[in-house]
Amino acid sequence: MATDAPADEYFELAGGRVHLFRAGLGEPLLFLHAAGGAGTWHEFHERLAGSFDVIAPDHPGFGGSDEFAEVEAIDDLVLHYLDVIDALGLERPHVVGASFGGWIAAELAVAASHRITSLVLLSPAGLRLPDHPAADIFLMPPGELVTALFHNPPPAPDEPAAPDIDTILAAYRDQTALARFCWSPYLCNPKLERRLHRITAPTLVVSPSQDRIIPIAHGRRYAELIPGASFAEIADCGHAMYFERPAEFANVTVSFAATAGASTAAGGSGASFPRASSNGASR
């Protein structure tokens, strides 16, 4: 599933060090990972890197990034990512977020749509729909979590290796970081729903059809409330999304972001901010 990652990169912000992967040429695309996706470079990212300069940082407290203890809640995360965009000198990146990363991306777009070119939300968290509650991933034993993530779980190895202590600790650290932001209200910002109308960036919401973690109703609701948003459903897929169907997710993301970039260049969105040129000179 994972391919050879590009080299580990780091940069310093005032509050600590951010780890990221970066590869590809073209317009900048900021990828905001899901809960279990820190420090991962996947076939999906490779495919995106075929058309974009893909920047995939680890969120504060996840993967190879520092704790950033002062980044306590979702509002701090939005400001953190504005700092990341500034620090890397990204000119109106495309922003693609998956699950928890999708929630961050949506909040970022609510706060600063003029700073981004397009928005792709992959089964995003962040809404509170009492009739369609998100599953409690904190209460699931690891085996149950794997089953819930995939529509077609990958074949289990014949001799499953007992995970070593460092791997368990790294996973516990990532879960702890997730819990900082997502424990209560659970995986959502109750105020987000009534703010989605403020998003002016062209938006695509993509949901897998058999998502047992974040029900598809969440994706549909996002698409309903974000002005002009498109919605795409990927069949035969669980919340693992691009881990389960990397090609489908990459294709739909790339084609949307490419056209969204072009339409903005043609003045389609009415935005008056200058755009980065399409050969990725912003890098």
Place this chain on the structure above:
Amino acid sequence: MKFSFFHLMPYPYLPDNFDDYPSSSLTFPNRYFDPELGNRLYHRYLDELEYAERVGFDGLAVNEHHQSAYGLMPSPNIMAAALARRTERARIMVLGNAIGIRGNPLRVAEEIAMLDHLSNGRVDSGFVRGIGWEYFGHSINPTRSRARFNEAHDLIIKAWTADELFQWISPNYEYRYVNLWPRPLQQPHPPVYIPGAGSTETMKFCAEHRYTYMSVYAPTRVVRRWFDGYREAAAHLGYVPDPAKIALSIPIYVAETDERAHREARPAVEWLFYRGLKQPMEMINPPGYMSQSSMRGLLMTDRKPFSQLSYDDLLADGYAVVGSPATVASRLREMYDELGGYGRLIGLFAIGPNTHEQTTRSTELFASEVIPVLRPLGVAADAEPGAAVSPPNVALSDAGPAGAATHRERLLADVDRHREEFEAAGSLAEQLRTLPSDTVETLRGMGVFWLKTPPELGGAPLSPIDFCDVIEELAYADSSTAWTAMIGAGCCGLAGGWLPDAGARRVFAGDRPLPVVAGQLQPRGTGQRVEGGYLVQGRWSFASGIMHASWLIGAFWTEPTQPAPDPAQPADRRIVVFVLPKDEAEVIDNWHAAGLQGTGSMDFRVHGVFVPDEMTYDLGAPPVRGGDLFRLGMPAFVSNEVPPLCIGIARRALDEITKLAGQTTRWPGGPTLSERGVFRKELGRAEARVKAARLLHRDAMAAAWDTARAGNVPPPAQQTAVTTASVFAVETCADVVSDLFRYGGGRVLSLSSPMQRYLRDVLAARQHVALTEEFYEAAGRERIESAHRAPG
């Protein structure tokens, strides 16, 4: 030994398909709670607690759990209230309120204060963080668990002890008006218990506050590690815990015979460990509940889950104790030895589906036949009469249970253990011109900075001779480390012994652990009298260790309050000693010295800063607190600092040159230095000189100490004996090191040779103002004067 009866109040009527459920907690449906059966259980359980008092238990314990068949007490305070007016004598132990999951910790402070009155001062207040699943149940973020617990604890203690309104702002709680009515009955507040499950943070927390540390559900070998961790944390803070502060909590069942006991207890033990305590890892350790290091410790442990332990395994490992009275007494006695002792036994006598008759009979048999056997255990070897409640049980000589190391022995063992670290620190300190910060941390951890701080401020003072031993051994390892330790202890001692109460509280109660103070008492500035204090101005030098200090001590001349009437007469001025926070001064990095380079003895300047009266005292005033050690008077109180340091350096130089002498020859293949008669003579003489200096100094200190311990301030003759012995010791050491240095030839000139550092450091020490030759002059004058006074 104190004995408590702990009731878990389980709901034992579980359905046949219970094994289908992941746990008895959180998600186990409450439709399985039958209100009629539950109602009868509550009243029966309270009867069992009251019965325990009647048969002689010292304490009755309840606890808090939510949404669970494991225990039916979501509010332990309600249970304590139900017991308060129906019991007379036993302690009512709430073990404990889950302050980590409380929205409003003040409610706990209020309820315990009320319970204190309802029970007429019998309540014990345990605090817990709340079990993992309760963070799911109450929607409290487990990543904030420890912070919430710590803040809630601090707030509750402050609310109990403040006698005026205050505001509380901390990251997790904000209260603009804290004004607790009622105030608790017990002073300063009800005793605090902390049930621990092995995290080092909890052990240190408990030791810092001198709370009772209580074990929960673990095999004996693991509980031993926890108790040792608590004892070690206390040792690092410089004290030996009262055994009653260490509590073993364990399920116990007693019947007339072993056979009957196992037959009756087995279903309950199995219920507890396979059903009541059945919780998956995700529920017990939600993310952030454990720190990374505690999680690592847990993962590396060799403990099996309860479900994999048979009934016999559980007993053999020490998870529970079952048997006849004789068997139970003997097993608990055995555990006492395996655990290194404890002073409180909290027995869980109601853990599962036992009948009322079984529970009460087990309780009665334990009280009448086991308690008397174990009662004499767990008492401190030489507990001070009347020392019922803390302040800390620290004496200036041996204290603690028989067989435990003395404070001095533990410190010397620590120095030995860290010898290599200190030696390495020495060369690095030379480059940094101050002691490296991790070595400072090591010294902190050993409690070395508070060996002259009064116990009532949290210090653990050593007798002056023991202090000499420690400084000497530190200096043997490295002089910068020893100097830092010595000055730190001395300055803290001055602040601790002499500052008025309000000032001492600011300096010593504000900082955890205790603060480090730097400075010296040569008056080098002025203080202009203003309302409530002084405006201080001046520049002071030789503030050793200033880089890692948080407070500074210095002395100033007061400005005369009126002009001198006659220029020839001295103006109306006094020398006042002051203490101020380091960040109110300017540190001047000017320590470039020919010796003691690694001690960071920099200058500091104070630019017209207000110092309140409570942070000052008049030089020469008697100490305010601290007992015998502070009765030594000046300069005896500070005279056990530089001399033992120089003795340590001299001893080290002796050993180094001895070693070197076996390796040094004038020419290849020639005789070694060690074969030269002249060198041998010098070496033998040097050893005698150092020993003589050491003995003379200690003899003078011991005489002064005897006087102080008898309740008197050593008179001038004894002070003179101390000062002349000090000067003599330091001079002798400087001469010895210098003489021996010569024999090292060219080799010892290299900056990588330790001998040159011993020489430079001992010479620098001799320059210290407290080792002036003027003390000899004073001694000579006294001798002449006393000869004149003698009759005939």
